[in-house]
Amino acid sequence: xVEEIGTTDKGELIINxxxxxxxTHGVLxxxxxxxxxxxxxxxxxxGYIHRSIEKMSESLSYRQFIYATxxxxxxxxxxxxxxCAMAVEKGLQLEVPERAQVIRVLMGxxxxxxSHVLWWGAMAMDIGAFTPFFHAFREREMINDIMxxxxxxxxxxxxxxxxxxMYDIHPNFHRRVKEFIAQFKRKLPEYDELVTGNTIxxxxxxxxxxxxxxxxxxxxxxxPTGRASGVxxxxxxxxxxxxxxxxxxxxIIGKEGDTYSRYLVRMxxxxxxxxxxxxxxxxxxxxxxxxxxxxxxxxxxxEYYSRVETARGDFGVYLVSEGGLTPYRIKYRSPGFSNxxxxxxxxxxxxxxxxxAIMGSFDLVIPDIDR
Amino acid sequence: xxxxxLYHMLFIGxxxxxxxxxxxxxxxxxxxxxxxxxxxxxxxCLNFIAFNRYVWTDRATGPSMSAVPRI
Amino acid sequence: MKGETIVFYLLAxxxxxxxxxxxxxxxxxxxxxxxxxxxxGIAGLYFWMRFEFAAAVQIVVYAGGIAVLIIFSVFLTQRAxxxxxxxxxxxxxxxxxxxxxxxGLVMLQLVAHPFPTPAVAEVDRSVSAIGRRMLATGDDGFxxxxxxxxxxxxxxxxxxxxxxxxxxPNQP
Amino acid sequence: MQxxxxxxxxxxxxxxxxxxxxPPAWAxxxxxIIVGIAVIGxxxxxxxxxxxxxxxxxxxxxxxxxxxRVGPKGLMQSLADTxxxxxxxGMTPDGVDRFLFNLAPFIAxxxxxxxxxxxxxxKDFQIWDLNIGVLYVTAISSLNVxxxxxxGWSSNNKYSLLGAMRSGAQIVSYExxxxxxxxxxxxxxxxxxISDIVTAQSNGWWIFKGHIPVLIAFVIYMIAVTxxxxxxxFDMAEAESELTGGFHTEYSGMKFALFFLAEYINVFIxxxxxxxxxxxGWMPLxxxxxxxxxxxxxxxxxxxxxxxxxxFLIFLMMWFRWTFxxxxxxxxxxxxxxxxxxxxxxxxxxxxxxxxxxxxx
Numbered sequence: 001x002v003e004e005i006g007t008t009d010k011g012e013l014i015i016n017x018x019x020x021x022x023x024t025h026g027v028l029x030x031x032x033x034x035x036x037x038x039x040x041x042x043x044x045x046x047g048y049i050h051r052s053i054e055k056m057s058e059s060l061s062y063r064q065f066i067y068a069t070x071x072x073x074x075x076x077x078x079x080x081x082x083x084c085a086m087a088v089e090k091g092l093q094l095e096v097p098e099r100a101q102v103i104r105v106l107m108g109x110x111x112x113x114x115s116h117v118l119w120w121g122a123m124a125m126d127i128g129a130f131t132p133f134f135h136a137f138r139e140r141e142m143i144n145d146i147m148x149x150x151x152x153x154x155x156x157x158x159x160x161x162x163x164x165x166m167y168d169i170h171p172n173f174h175r176r177v178k179e180f181i182a183q184f185k186r187k188l189p190e191y192d193e194l195v196t197g198n199t200i201x202x203x204x205x206x207x208x209x210x211x212x213x214x215x216x217x218x219x220x221x222x223x224p225t226g227r228a229s230g231v232x233x234x235x236x237x238x239x240x241x242x243x244x245x246x247x248x249x250x251x252i253i254g255k256e257g258d259t260y261s262r263y264l265v266r267m268x269x270x271x272x273x274x275x276x277x278x279x280x281x282x283x284x285x286x287x288x289x290x291x292x293x294x295x296x297x298x299x300x301x302x303e304y305y306s307r308v309e310t311a312r313g314d315f316g317v318y319l320v321s322e323g324g325l326t327p328y329r330i331k332y333r334s335p336g337f338s339n340x341x342x343x344x345x346x347x348x349x350x351x352x353x354x355x356x357a358i359m360g361s362f363d364l365v366i367p368d369i370d371r
Numbered sequence: 372x373x374x375x376x377l378y379h380m381l382f383i384g385x386x387x388x389x390x391x392x393x394x395x396x397x398x399x400x401x402x403x404x405x406x407x408x409x410x411x412x413x414x415x416c417l418n419f420i421a422f423n424r425y426v427w428t429d430r431a432t433g434p435s436m437s438a439v440p441r442i
Numbered sequence: 443m444k445g446e447t448i449v450f451y452l453l454a455x456x457x458x459x460x461x462x463x464x465x466x467x468x469x470x471x472x473x474x475x476x477x478x479x480x481x482x483g484i485a486g487l488y489f490w491m492r493f494e495f496a497a498a499v500q501i502v503v504y505a506g507g508i509a510v511l512i513i514f515s516v517f518l519t520q521r522a523x524x525x526x527x528x529x530x531x532x533x534x535x536x537x538x539x540x541x542x543x544x545x546g547l548v549m550l551q552l553v554a555h556p557f558p559t560p561a562v563a564e565v566d567r568s569v570s571a572i573g574r575r576m577l578a579t580g581d582d583g584f585x586x587x588x589x590x591x592x593x594x595x596x597x598x599x600x601x602x603x604x605x606x607x608x609x610x611p612n613q614p
Numbered sequence: 615m616q617x618x619x620x621x622x623x624x625x626x627x628x629x630x631x632x633x634x635x636x637p638p639a640w641a642x643x644x645x646x647i648i649v650g651i652a653v654i655g656x657x658x659x660x661x662x663x664x665x666x667x668x669x670x671x672x673x674x675x676x677x678x679x680x681x682x683r684v685g686p687k688g689l690m691q692s693l694a695d696t697x698x699x700x701x702x703x704g705m706t707p708d709g710v711d712r713f714l715f716n717l718a719p720f721i722a723x724x725x726x727x728x729x730x731x732x733x734x735x736x737k738d739f740q741i742w743d744l745n746i747g748v749l750y751v752t753a754i755s756s757l758n759v760x761x762x763x764x765x766g767w768s769s770n771n772k773y774s775l776l777g778a779m780r781s782g783a784q785i786v787s788y789e790x791x792x793x794x795x796x797x798x799x800x801x802x803x804x805x806x807x808i809s810d811i812v813t814a815q816s817n818g819w820w821i822f823k824g825h826i827p828v829l830i831a832f833v834i835y836m837i838a839v840t841x842x843x844x845x846x847x848f849d850m851a852e853a854e855s856e857l858t859g860g861f862h863t864e865y866s867g868m869k870f871a872l873f874f875l876a877e878y879i880n881v882f883i884x885x886x887x888x889x890x891x892x893x894x895g896w897m898p899l900x901x902x903x904x905x906x907x908x909x910x911x912x913x914x915x916x917x918x919x920x921x922x923x924x925x926f927l928i929f930l931m932m933w934f935r936w937t938f939x940x941x942x943x944x945x946x947x948x949x950x951x952x953x954x955x956x957x958x959x960x961x962x963x964x965x966x967x968x969x970x971x972x973x974x975x
Contacts, residue, residue, distance in 0.1 A: 023856060
């Protein structure tokens with residue numbers, strides 16, 4: 001490990017970016033080695049918000065541990081919960097009612113849009129444009145309102161339970177989502193106008209931070225970050241879960257693997273998610289929203305794995321049960337951790353400004369990296 | 372104190388010049404030596420301008436001349 | 443005493459004191475800042491003598507150009523925060539002696555030499571007059587030095603480009 | 615009606631009274647004091663107005679309301695902020711070069727104040743109409759970079775140092791373009807004096823009279839001064855997402871406020887110079903022989919014209935700031951050296967030809 005303050009023998013500057021820094025969007029600590037403005041090396045230092053969620057889950061019941069995962073990737077709380085619920089359902093061999101399946105996917109896709117919208121604003125802010133952030137929050141607020149009504153919370157929803165969802169959707173849900181779809185369709189071109197088409201933005205992102213397909217695979221990059229490099233890794237297509245195999249949507253795959261293509265992949269994904277929501281919103285089947293389960297869940301002895309596609313990529317839950325009241329061991333595979341590992345490789349030789357842009361395009365959520 | 376005139380300016384010029392000389396002789400660092408040289412150059416410019424102001428006022432030689440060492 | 447006189451003495455003090463501090467201080471960055479303030483004092487003296495153009499050029503060239511250049515070279519080549527070593531006592535004394543001796547000799551000459559007082563009315567010192575003079579080819583024109591300086595600058599520029607070019611192939 | 619707004623009579627009155635009542639030296643001293651107070655008052659007032667304006671403009675662009683609690687419609691917000699900054703503890707971190715650290719904000723402030731001198735705020739209302747007005751502005755504004763370099767270096771912080779280095783490279787480069795575009799108007803007018811430049815536009819502003827080259831010069835000027843005042847999209851020196859705060863990372867309290875104020879005053883000054891050079895300063899808009907229209911335009915006081923034009927340009931700069939992403943440092947320098955400077959150089963040749971052949975109106 002290098003000395004954290006000072007200069008190297010070659011006269012390179014060593015700078016701490018973080019743990020509190022506007023560009024890291026959380027308590028990530030990067031020790032960067034600079035040659036003038038050029039980044040020579042990036043060393044992420046983790047652990048500033050490690051809450052040992054995996055260990056904590058071992059002492060929580062099968063109903064409770066799900067809620068801890070909302071605090072990991074808090075922007076995809078629904079989708080994280082979905083993965084945990086699925087792992088438990090696999091163990092219990094529960095059949096989830098159709099209505100619950102549809103609601104889960106609807107909520108998941110709304111979450112994905114909310115997450116991507118926030119990322120869009122934050123990335124623009126990283127590159128120096130403030131205004132998109134506020135525009136992004138206008139749409140995100142609508143989704144948060146929908147969530148609040150149905151789930152009772154705006155950020156850490158804890159809505160998915162083994163066997164379905166916790167409550168039925170709110171009567172206003174249908175109308176509100178319709179309003180959101182109309183609004184979002186109107187605003188997406190505005191997003192493109194404000195950021196995508198901007199010459200400065202393109203100059204800042206095109207050809208910057210190129211991650212080749214091979215590197216993306218070897219670093220285990222998933223989600224939009226991996227797909228922008230051409231990796232075919234959308235879990236919704238590769239290993240469909242829930243009702244995704246019956247839905248009509250495309251997996252967005254980029255070519256260049258640069259910051260701009262990561263940007264475009266996410267912009268396209270928002271459109272795809274909107275398309276999924278449009279397919280489902282008028283076809284929510286009647287029926288139970290939750291399968292009948294016992295009051296105390298006991299997952300039979302065995303190992304269960306479920307994976308979902310969160311807004312950041314491949315999220316996996318590996319659950320080992322000894323047949324007791326709590327999981328014997330839980331391991332989460334979080335997309336952010338693998339994506340962050342590609343940062344050093346991608347950033348070397350770029351400028352400081354690019355470091356920020358690349359980090360923004362990786363869409364890192366720090367609690368997802370530091371569990 | 373007298374009304375400031377040519378002699379005052381020349382005194383300042385000379386003092387700057389020798390402050391520059393002193394710096395040039397004591398420093399052993401290229402950049403600081405360059406800085407001392409700047410002082411010397413400026414004392415020359417100041418003299419040009421002062422002479423133009425007080426002695427040969429009929430021609431605008433001073434500013435023009437002082438532009439040359441400045442470059 | 444007139445207001446102008448006070449202003450003159452203030453400017454003179456600023457110039458000389460900061461010049462002395464520029465050569466005296468042991469921190470190289472401070473030295474650059476003192477040098478700049480001395481040069482701005484000189485610009486003030488030019489203003490005082492009603493040579494506005496020369497004063498403005500002085501500020502443009504020194505504050506905008508040379509001071510920034512010096513500060514950048516300090517940043518790039520020196521450990522700017524460290525104190526510079528004090529020069530050996532002998533050299534300090536020798537340099538001070540030489541400077542004082544020279545100063546004394548010059549002052550003797552200055553006092554002894556009577557300068558002629560101007561007989562002719564003041565000439566137009568406006569920017570356009572200076573501009574005409576710079577490009578005049580006549581007896582007191584400055585076209586030749588001007589061109590020579592341009593040539594020098596061109597040579598310096600080409601030299602810079604050559605130095606900058608050489609580093610290229612080594613870069614990754 | 616317009617005489618009510620004519621400051622010339624007021625200033626003449628004060629000038630005459632002072633010189634009748636007191637000996638010349640005292641009268642001069644009193645005039646200096648009056649001007650000093652006026653400048654400081656203007657300084658503070660402009661700072662308050664501009665900060666509020668920035669916040670309101672950004673709120674407008676960002677679909678929010680902006681400050682709306684202190685005073686009617688939040689008008690007193692910047693006053694409250696100033697008060698807060700005044701009473702805040704000014705921290706000095708360990709290991710800084712205390713002298714330079716404390717000096718830097720004042721240098722920035724003094725440079726901004728000195729810039730006020732040659733600006734013609736209204737008809738015959740100018741502190742110092744010196745014969746090299748425009749050059750003076752260029753010269754003094756280059757002092758600003760020294761303050762930034764001092765602040766950046768003395769903070770003993772690498773973010774500050776990087777910000778200062780960026781800012782130095784940026785200001786020194788963009789000064790060339792700004793200077794060249796100022797020169798186009800100087801070439802057309804044949805004078806560096808601000809009052810001459812304004813008078814030359816009595817029959818039409820240079821941006822209309824000077825054909826396309828002056829328009830190009832105006833665009834280059836706006837880009838270059840945006841860069842010179844370190845405002846987005848060229849705010850490399852601050853670049854809060856990269857360098858947290860650039861050269862003023864370590865500053866707090868009143869020292870920070872001084873930097874902040876100096877930045878806004880610099881914005882005002884460059885816009886005022888832009889308005890003076892290209893948009894006719896306090897000259898009203900006249901269109902050819904439309905006597906009635908011109909009469910109405912004349913009726914609007916000259917100070918309103920001046921401030922209207924200046925604030926329009928300031929609004930333009932704020933618009934840039936809240937719309938564009940930030941450039942990268944190498945792109946920034948490329949823009950200057952590869953595009954703006956060559957264009958400016960060719961442009962000034964064109965303008966010279968126009969001026970010699972008297973093609974302008």
